[in-house]
Amino acid sequence: MTKNSAAGTDVAVRAGARTRLDRAPLFAWLQTIGIVILVAVILATPGFLAGPSILALLTTVSFIGCVAIGMTLITISGNIMSFALGATVGVTAMVFILATNRLGFGAGLLVGVIFGSLLTGLQGLLIGSVRANPIIISIAALALIYGVTQVFSEKGTIYADQGTVPALAKGKIAGVPIEFVVFLVSAVIAQFILSATRFGRNLFMVGSSFRAAEAVGVITWRTITGAYLWAGFFTSLAGIMLAIRYDSANMDYGVAYDYDAIAAVLVGGTAIGGGGGSALRTFAGAMVIAAVQVMLLLKGLRQEWQYLAAGLIVLAVIVLQTRGSGR
Amino acid sequence: MQEVLSVWGVSKAYPGVTALEDVSFSLRRGEIRALCGENGAGKSTLVKILMGLVAPDRGSIAINGQTQVMRSPQQAQGLGLGLVAQELSLAPHLSILDNIWLGSAEVPFLHRRAKLRLRAQQALATLGLADWDLDRPVGSLTIGQRQLIEIARLLARDARVLILDEPTATLSDADIDRILGILRGLRAQGRSIIYVTHRLGEVFELCDSVTVLRNGAHVTTGPVSEITRAQLVELMLGRSFNDMYPKAAARADRGARMIVNNLRVPSAVHDFSMVAPRGCIVCIAGQIGSGANIVTRALAGLVPSATGNVMVDGRPMRLGSVPHCVGRNVLFISDDRAAEGLFPQLTVLDNLVASRLSAGARMGVLSWRELRRIGASLAQRVGVDRKRLTSQSNTLSGGNQQKLLFGRALASTQPGVLLMNEPTRGIDVGARAEIYRIMQELCDLGAALVMTSSDLDEVVGIADIVITLYRGRVVARYQGDDIAMASILSDITHITHSIRSVA
Numbered sequence: 001m002t003k004n005s006a007a008g009t010d011v012a013v014r015a016g017a018r019t020r021l022d023r024a025p026l027f028a029w030l031q032t033i034g035i036v037i038l039v040a041v042i043l044a045t046p047g048f049l050a051g052p053s054i055l056a057l058l059t060t061v062s063f064i065g066c067v068a069i070g071m072t073l074i075t076i077s078g079n080i081m082s083f084a085l086g087a088t089v090g091v092t093a094m095v096f097i098l099a100t101n102r103l104g105f106g107a108g109l110l111v112g113v114i115f116g117s118l119l120t121g122l123q124g125l126l127i128g129s130v131r132a133n134p135i136i137i138s139i140a141a142l143a144l145i146y147g148v149t150q151v152f153s154e155k156g157t158i159y160a161d162q163g164t165v166p167a168l169a170k171g172k173i174a175g176v177p178i179e180f181v182v183f184l185v186s187a188v189i190a191q192f193i194l195s196a197t198r199f200g201r202n203l204f205m206v207g208s209s210f211r212a213a214e215a216v217g218v219i220t221w222r223t224i225t226g227a228y229l230w231a232g233f234f235t236s237l238a239g240i241m242l243a244i245r246y247d248s249a250n251m252d253y254g255v256a257y258d259y260d261a262i263a264a265v266l267v268g269g270t271a272i273g274g275g276g277g278s279a280l281r282t283f284a285g286a287m288v289i290a291a292v293q294v295m296l297l298l299k300g301l302r303q304e305w306q307y308l309a310a311g312l313i314v315l316a317v318i319v320l321q322t323r324g325s326g327r
Numbered sequence: 328m329q330e331v332l333s334v335w336g337v338s339k340a341y342p343g344v345t346a347l348e349d350v351s352f353s354l355r356r357g358e359i360r361a362l363c364g365e366n367g368a369g370k371s372t373l374v375k376i377l378m379g380l381v382a383p384d385r386g387s388i389a390i391n392g393q394t395q396v397m398r399s400p401q402q403a404q405g406l407g408l409g410l411v412a413q414e415l416s417l418a419p420h421l422s423i424l425d426n427i428w429l430g431s432a433e434v435p436f437l438h439r440r441a442k443l444r445l446r447a448q449q450a451l452a453t454l455g456l457a458d459w460d461l462d463r464p465v466g467s468l469t470i471g472q473r474q475l476i477e478i479a480r481l482l483a484r485d486a487r488v489l490i491l492d493e494p495t496a497t498l499s500d501a502d503i504d505r506i507l508g509i510l511r512g513l514r515a516q517g518r519s520i521i522y523v524t525h526r527l528g529e530v531f532e533l534c535d536s537v538t539v540l541r542n543g544a545h546v547t548t549g550p551v552s553e554i555t556r557a558q559l560v561e562l563m564l565g566r567s568f569n570d571m572y573p574k575a576a577a578r579a580d581r582g583a584r585m586i587v588n589n590l591r592v593p594s595a596v597h598d599f600s601m602v603a604p605r606g607c608i609v610c611i612a613g614q615i616g617s618g619a620n621i622v623t624r625a626l627a628g629l630v631p632s633a634t635g636n637v638m639v640d641g642r643p644m645r646l647g648s649v650p651h652c653v654g655r656n657v658l659f660i661s662d663d664r665a666a667e668g669l670f671p672q673l674t675v676l677d678n679l680v681a682s683r684l685s686a687g688a689r690m691g692v693l694s695w696r697e698l699r700r701i702g703a704s705l706a707q708r709v710g711v712d713r714k715r716l717t718s719q720s721n722t723l724s725g726g727n728q729q730k731l732l733f734g735r736a737l738a739s740t741q742p743g744v745l746l747m748n749e750p751t752r753g754i755d756v757g758a759r760a761e762i763y764r765i766m767q768e769l770c771d772l773g774a775a776l777v778m779t780s781s782d783l784d785e786v787v788g789i790a791d792i793v794i795t796l797y798r799g800r801v802v803a804r805y806q807g808d809d810i811a812m813a814s815i816l817s818d819i820t821h822i823t824h825s826i827r828s829v830a
Binding site for chain 2: 196197198199200201202204205207208209211212213214215216217218219271275276
C-alpha cells in the first residue's frame with residue numbers, strides 16, 4: 001500500500017483562506033469609496049448647498065423613502081420586491097382625499113393608513129399562505145389597482161375641499177419639512193421592529209431560509225403577511241403626504257416609486273435574496289439616490305438622465321453584491 | 328497495464344472546510360477501483376473534480392498520460408469520463424433512445440439519425456440488453472433497469488472511465504447482482520471503473536483495488552486482496568470505532584415519552600408504530616426510499632398528508648403543524664442542514680436562539696441581554712466558541728453548524744422529543760463525537776431521541792432501540808443485545824443480502 005505525503009498542505013489551506021476573505025470586505029470598501037466620491041461630487045455641484053435645493057431634496061426623498069422603508073421589509077422577508085407599491089401610493093392618496101372630504105382630516109388619515117396597509121397585507125397573505133410568486137402577485141395587484149381606480153376616477157385628479165387639510169400639516173418642524181420628519185421616524189420605527197421584536201427576528205429567519213423557519217416552528221404565513229402589512233403602512237404614509245402637499249390625488253403620484261425604492265434598498269446594502277438588511281441603511285440609500293437626482297437636476301439634465309442614473313446605480317450594486325457573496 | 332487516469336496532488340477548499348487535501352492516485356485500464364470513506368471524506372468532491380463540475384484549487388489530472396484541465400462536464404465526457412450520479416438523471420417521459428442521447432454534444436439539430444440509433448443499440452447490446460425496445464418510455468422501467476440505461480448512456484458516448492456513485496443504494500438484490508455482473512463484463516472489455524460505495528461487501532466482491540479517503544486526505548490505495556474488512560473500516564474511520572459512541576448502558580428506560588400508533592403517509596409509510604422512551608435513543612434504520620426519514624418528518628409536523636395517533640407525555644399531538652409540534656416540545660433536525668436547518672445569513676447567536684425567542688421577549692419586544700445570555704450558555708454547552716456568537720453562521724464548519732442546530736434543541740426548558748435525520752452526515756470525526764456527547768446529555772435530561780441513519784455502524788453503536796423499515800413497512804424491532812449489524816442489514820435490504828455484505 002502506498003502512503004501519500006502531506007507536503008504542500010499549508011499552501012492549499014492558506015490559498016483557500018485568502019479567497020474566502022477577499023470578497024466581502026472588497027465589496028464593503030467599494031461601496032464606501034463609491035459613496036464618498038458621490039458625496040464629493042454632489043457637494044461640489046454649484047447651488048447644491050443653497051437652501052432651496054436642500055429643502056427640495058429633503059421633501060422629495062421622504063416620499064420615495066417611506067416606500068423604500070416598506071420595500072425593505074418585503075426584501076428582508078425573502079420576497080425580493082413589490083411592483084405594486086407605487087400604485088399603492090397613488091390609490092392611498094385618492095382614498096385619503098375622498099375620506100378627508102367626507103369625514104374630516106383625522107378620520108381621513110386613519111382610513112388612508114388602514115386602506116394602504118390592508119391592500120398590501122392582502123397580497124402578503126396570498127404570498128405567505130399559498131406560496132404564490134411574490135413578483136407575479138405584485139404585478140397582478142398593480143394591474144388591478146390601476147384598473148379599479150380608472151373606473152372610479154375619470155378625471156384623473158381629485159382635489160381636497162377647501163380648508164379640509166390643516167396648514168400645519170404642510171409646515172416645518174425646526175426648519176425641517178414635516179415629510180422628512182415622518183420619513184426619519186418611520187425608519188426608526190421600522191428598525192425597531194426589525195431588530196428588537198420577535199416578529200422582526202422571525203422575518204429575518206423566513207427571509208434567510210423559508211424551510212428552516214418552518215422547521216423551527218415559525219408561523220411563516222403570518223410573518224410574511226405581517227411584513228406586507230407594515231410595508232403597506234409605510235407606503236400609505238407616502239401617499240398621504242403627497243396628497244397633503246398637493247391638496248389633491250392622482251394615480252401618477254406613485255409612478256416609478258417602486259423602482260426608486262428598490263434602488264434605495266439595494267444601495268443601502270439589503271441583500272436582494274432576503275434574510276439581511278436594515279431600515280436605517282435604506283434611509284441612507286434613499287438619501288444617496290435622491291442626492292444624485294437633485295444633482296442631475298441642478299446640472300440641467302432632464303428626467304431621462306435621472307432614470308439612467310438610478311438604473312446604473314442599481315446595476316452596479318447588484319453586480320457588486322453578487323460578486324461580494326461569492327456567487 | 329496502462330494508466331488511463333492519474334490524479335496528482337488535488338486540493339479543494341470551501342469556505343470553512345477543506346474538502347480535499349493533496350489527493351493523488353492512478354487508475355489502470357480494466358481496473359475496478361473502490362472509492363471508500365465516511366460521509367464528508369471528500370469522495371463526492373473528488374468525483375465532481377474529475378467530471379469538471381468543480382475546479383480544484385491545486386493539482387492536476389491526466390487522461391492516458393496527457394495532463395488535462397477539466398473546465399466543464401462536456402470536456403470530461405469528451406475525454407472519455409462518464410458519471411452515474413447517485414440520483415438518477417433520466418427524463419421519465421422520453422424514450423430510452425432519447426434519454427441515452429439527452430444532453431450530448433454529438434446530437435445534431437435534427438436528431439433522429441440512424442447512426443445514433445445504432446450506437447444506442449450497440450450500447451445496450453454491450454450490457455446484454457440487445458432485445459430492449461429503444462422507443463419505450465423510461466418511466467415504464469424499474470429503478471434497476473433505469474440504472475442500466477444510465478450506464479448505457481455512458482457507453483454510447485464511449486466512456487472509458489465510468490464513475491458510479493453508490494449505484495446499488497436503491498436497488499433490489501437481483502438488480503444488484505445483475506449490475507455487478509455487467510460491471511465485470513465492462514472490465515473484461517478494458518474499461519475502468521471508479522466505484523463509490525458505502526457497502527463494504529461490494530468492495531470485496533467486485534473491486535480490484537480500493538482507495539480510502541478520510542477528512543479530505545488520501546489515506547491509502549491498495550489491492551483488495553491485501554486488506555480485511557476490519558482493516559478497511561479502521562482506515563475509513565481512522566481508529567477502531569467502538570470507543571466513539573457513548574455507553575448505552577448508562578441510559579435506562581424511564582417510561583414512554585412519545586407513543587406513535589398507525590402513522591401513515593400516503594405511498595411512503597404504512598402503519599408505523601413505536602414507543603420512544605425518556606432518556607433513550609431510537610434509531611429508525613432503512614435505505615433510501617424506505618420511508619425512514621419521512622417518519623421523522625411526519626412526527627415533526629412537516630408532512631401535511633400524514634395521519635395517525637401520536638401521544639406526547641400522555642397528551643395527543645396533532646400532525647401537520649410544526650408550530651403545534653414545537654409547542655409540544657417535539658423538535659426536528661433535518662438532514663438537509665443547508666436548506667432546512669441553518670439560517671445562513673444570520674449570526675450564530677440568532678441561530679441558537681431561533682426557537683427560544685419567547686424566553687427573551689416581553690409583549691413581542693426582545694430583550695437583547697437575555698437572548699445573549701441564553702445564546703452564550705447554549706454555545707458553551709454545544710462546544711462552539713463564544714467569540715463566534717456574532718459571526719455569520721455560514722462561515723462555520725459543517726460540524727459546528729450541526730452543533731448550532733443541536734443547541735436549539737437544548738434551548739427548550741423542558742426535555743421533549745428530538746427527531747433527527749442523519750445527524751452526523753457529512754461531519755468529521757471530531758465533531759461527530761461532540762454530537763454524540765450532546766445526544767447523551769439530552770438523554771440524561773430525559774429527552775427522547777428518535778433518529779434515522781444510513782450509517783449502520785452508528786445505528787449499532789448508539790441505539791437503544793432499532794426499528795428496521797423496508798419500503799415503508801416495519802420489518803422488525805430490536806432492543807439491547809439483540810441489536811446486530813447482520814440482522815439490521817438483512818432487514819433493510821429485505822432478502823439474503825446479509826450473506827454477501829457481512830463478509
